[in-house]
Amino acid sequence: xxxxxxxxxxxxxxxxxxxxxxxxxxxxxxxxxxxxxxxxxxxxxxxxxxxxxxxxxxxxxxxxxxxxxxxxxxxxxxxxxxxxxxxxxxxxxxxxxxxxxxxxxxxxxxxxxxxxxxxxxxxxxxxxxxxxxxxxxxxxxxxxxxxxxxxxxxxxxxxxxxxxxxxxxxxxxxxxxxxxxxxxxxxxxxxxxxxxxxxxxxxxxxxxxxxxxxxxxxxxxxxxxxxxxxxxxxxxxxxxxxxxxxxxxxxxxxxxxxxxxxxxxxxxxxxxxxxxxxxxxxxxxxxxxxxxxxxxxxxxxxxxxxxxxxxxxx
Amino acid sequence: xxxxxxxxxxxxxxxxxxxxxxxxxxxxxxxxxxxxxxxxxxxxxxxxxxxxxxxxxxxxxxxxxxxxxxxxxxxxxxxxxxxxxxxxxxxxxxxxxxxxxxxxxxxxxxxxxxxxxxxxxxxxxxxxxxxxxxxxxxxxxxxxxxxxxxxxxxxxxxxxxxxxxxxxxxxxxxxxxxxxxxxxxxxxxxxxxxxxxxxxxxxxxxxxxxxxxxxxxxxxxxxxxxxxxxxxxxxxxxxxxxxxxxxxxxxxxxxxxxxxxxxxxxxxxxxxxxxxxxxxxxxxxxxxxxxxxxxxxxx
Numbered sequence: 285x286x287x288x289x290x291x292x293x294x295x296x297x298x299x300x301x302x303x304x305x306x307x308x309x310x311x312x313x314x315x316x317x318x319x320x321x322x323x324x325x326x327x328x329x330x331x332x333x334x335x336x337x338x339x340x341x342x343x344x345x346x347x348x349x350x351x352x353x354x355x356x357x358x359x360x361x362x363x364x365x366x367x368x369x370x371x372x373x374x375x376x377x378x379x380x381x382x383x384x385x386x387x388x389x390x391x392x393x394x395x396x397x398x399x400x401x402x403x404x405x406x407x408x409x410x411x412x413x414x415x416x417x418x419x420x421x422x423x424x425x426x427x428x429x430x431x432x433x434x435x436x437x438x439x440x441x442x443x444x445x446x447x448x449x450x451x452x453x454x455x456x457x458x459x460x461x462x463x464x465x466x467x468x469x470x471x472x473x474x475x476x477x478x479x480x481x482x483x484x485x486x487x488x489x490x491x492x493x494x495x496x497x498x499x500x501x502x503x504x505x506x507x508x509x510x511x512x513x514x515x516x517x518x519x520x521x522x523x524x525x526x527x528x529x530x531x532x533x534x535x536x537x538x539x540x541x542x543x544x545x546x547x548x549x550x551x552x553x554x555x556x557x558x559x560x561x562x563x564x565x566x567x568x569x570x571x572x573x574x575x576x577x578x579x580x581x582x583x584x585x586x587x588x589x590x591x592x593x594x595x596x597x598x
Numbered sequence: 599x600x601x602x603x604x605x606x607x608x609x610x611x612x613x614x615x616x617x618x619x620x621x622x623x624x625x626x627x628x629x630x631x632x633x634x635x636x637x638x639x640x641x642x643x644x645x646x647x648x649x650x651x652x653x654x655x656x657x658x659x660x661x662x663x664x665x666x667x668x669x670x671x672x673x674x675x676x677x678x679x680x681x682x683x684x685x686x687x688x689x690x691x692x693x694x695x696x697x698x699x700x701x702x703x704x705x706x707x708x709x710x711x712x713x714x715x716x717x718x719x720x721x722x723x724x725x726x727x728x729x730x731x732x733x734x735x736x737x738x739x740x741x742x743x744x745x746x747x748x749x750x751x752x753x754x755x756x757x758x759x760x761x762x763x764x765x766x767x768x769x770x771x772x773x774x775x776x777x778x779x780x781x782x783x784x785x786x787x788x789x790x791x792x793x794x795x796x797x798x799x800x801x802x803x804x805x806x807x808x809x810x811x812x813x814x815x816x817x818x819x820x821x822x823x824x825x826x827x828x829x830x831x832x833x834x835x836x837x838x839x840x841x842x843x844x845x846x847x848x849x850x851x852x853x854x855x856x857x858x859x860x861x862x863x864x865x866x867x868x869x870x871x872x873x874x875x876x877x878x879x880x881x882x883x884x885x886x887x888x889x890x891x892x893x894x895x896x897x
Contacts, residue, residue, distance in 0.1 A: 446811065447803075488751075488796045488804075542611075574615065574877045591655050
């Protein structure tokens with residue numbers, strides 16, 4: 285059957301001509317989007333640029349946006365996104381500068397990988413042979429090690445879209461891999477660096493990275509785990525950590541969230557400039573009769589509290 | 599069908615107009631419900647950062663309470679829906695984990711057997727009430743209005759926890775409802791992105807940029823208002839829009855953010871006060887005017 289691809293074109297030597305170009309190719313039930321794009325390049329238009337190599341979701345070269353969502357195109361069949369032959373729109377991966385057509389500049393990606401010190405830094409006496417790590421300690425890292433650095437998560441990260449300084453899901457998932465490695469001796473320093481701005485607390489928990497990762501690395505889950513670890517080793521004076529603590533405290537007390545308390549606690553109760561900066565927002569809410577003056581409660585807050593006590597005590 | 603109603607904390611806190619409008623619309627539709635008054639906050643993903651098992655246990659407790667009532671849970675909050683769906687998936691996939699949580703709940707005589715269905719009002723309307731029945735309650739055809747859908751993260755991701763495979767109509771449910779009122783759904787790029795609320799108190803610059811991008815884009819595309827099934831998105835998109843507007847070239851956005859039931863209420867010909875529309879930071883006056891001037895619904 286025939287399938288139309290609407291492909292984003294960009295030629296740095298002729299930027300004014302950027303736009304979408306349509307190609308119609310013959311596909312079967314098993315044709316991948318990469319197969320279809322290669323047919324375009326080899327049989328119809330040799331000027332179309334893209335990256336690909338292994339065609340088996342191992343090399344991580346062919347991440348791009350398919351109908352607005354990052355995918356490895358070698359792993360995505362045409363009929364899974366266009367079951368009724370709908371036109372498929374292909375864009376280059378997002379959040380990275382476009383070099384030509386579907387090829388993007390990975391330098392920002394690698395710069396952030398470098399920024400998290402992506403190698404082991406053992407401490408103490410050097411063993412005679414190799415550094416040993418038990419299976420138990422390593423097995424849960426397999427999921428992160430599976431990352432093929434394709435950039436799909438970076439492409440669709442909603443924070444990177446507004447703030448290019450954010451370390452981003454790929455580098456943060458990689459950071460977790462070293463933070464949790466029993467052979468590394470710099471866990472606390474690593475968490476300290478990740479606790480700074482552009483680090484773990486800047487993630488919005490939007491789950492785009494979880495959704496688009498072709499290898500189930502779950503970057504957001506790793507970021508959340510590092511927030512908890514950072515607080516455990518004593519980094520608990522950020523608005524992020526105060527936010528988490530305050531949330532837990534009010535739910536434990538009332539069974540429900542106390543939004544006003546959460547705002548005050550997160551900014552810091554003695555942070556007068558920050559509190560004053562929020563005053564106009566509070567005043568507007570008061571004027572509209574929607575300021576949450578009184579915290580609401582579960583009808584049985586003590587039962588909720590017992591669940592907290594039992595699980596926190598485990 | 600009766601439901602175990604779970605309004606969520608924000609509908610009782612920062613967005614009281616959501617609860618008012620949802621109740622008005624559900625009464626008009628004859629949706630029978632009983633609130634799970636003892637239920638705890640879902641944790642909104644925040645509690646889960648600190649202790650996932652604790653978050654899951656609080657949610658499983660809610661599922662067990664609904665199971666005792668023998669009816670599905672209905673929520674009016676995208677975030678609550680997503681957090682509960684994820685917790686339910688985790689315990690159903692891991693019977694040992696569920697058993698551990700049930701041991702904690704046994705103290706108050708609760709046990710979750712794993713049968714509770716959790717549905718946002720948005721899904722209940724599309725899947726159970728049906729568009730035809732819904733349209734019977736409409737007295738206005740909002741044909742002159744353009745609404746930009748804005749889902750919020752938790753009701754669209756992760757899609758495998760939200761039953762999108764079994765219920766593919768969920769993916770476009772908000773557009774379906776907008777179009778059912780006779781209005782035009784403005785297909786904006788931000789509709790499934792983050793509103794920025796989770797980092798509002800942590801990195802406000804980024805949060806405001808998100809508000810500015812999404813509301814600004816919808817406004818530029820000709821939207822009269824944005825419609826959301828998520829009160830947390832509403833808090834940020836409405837409450838912080840005046841601050842976010844400073845990031846636009848002309849310093850203005852002025853895009854009202856409607857809660858899903860408010861849009862339905864306008865199609866039902868309800869009065870703005872019944873829907874709490876006077877409680878918005880960004881005035882909904884123009885939308886109210888256009889809705890009132892809309893032609894009568896046919897059929």
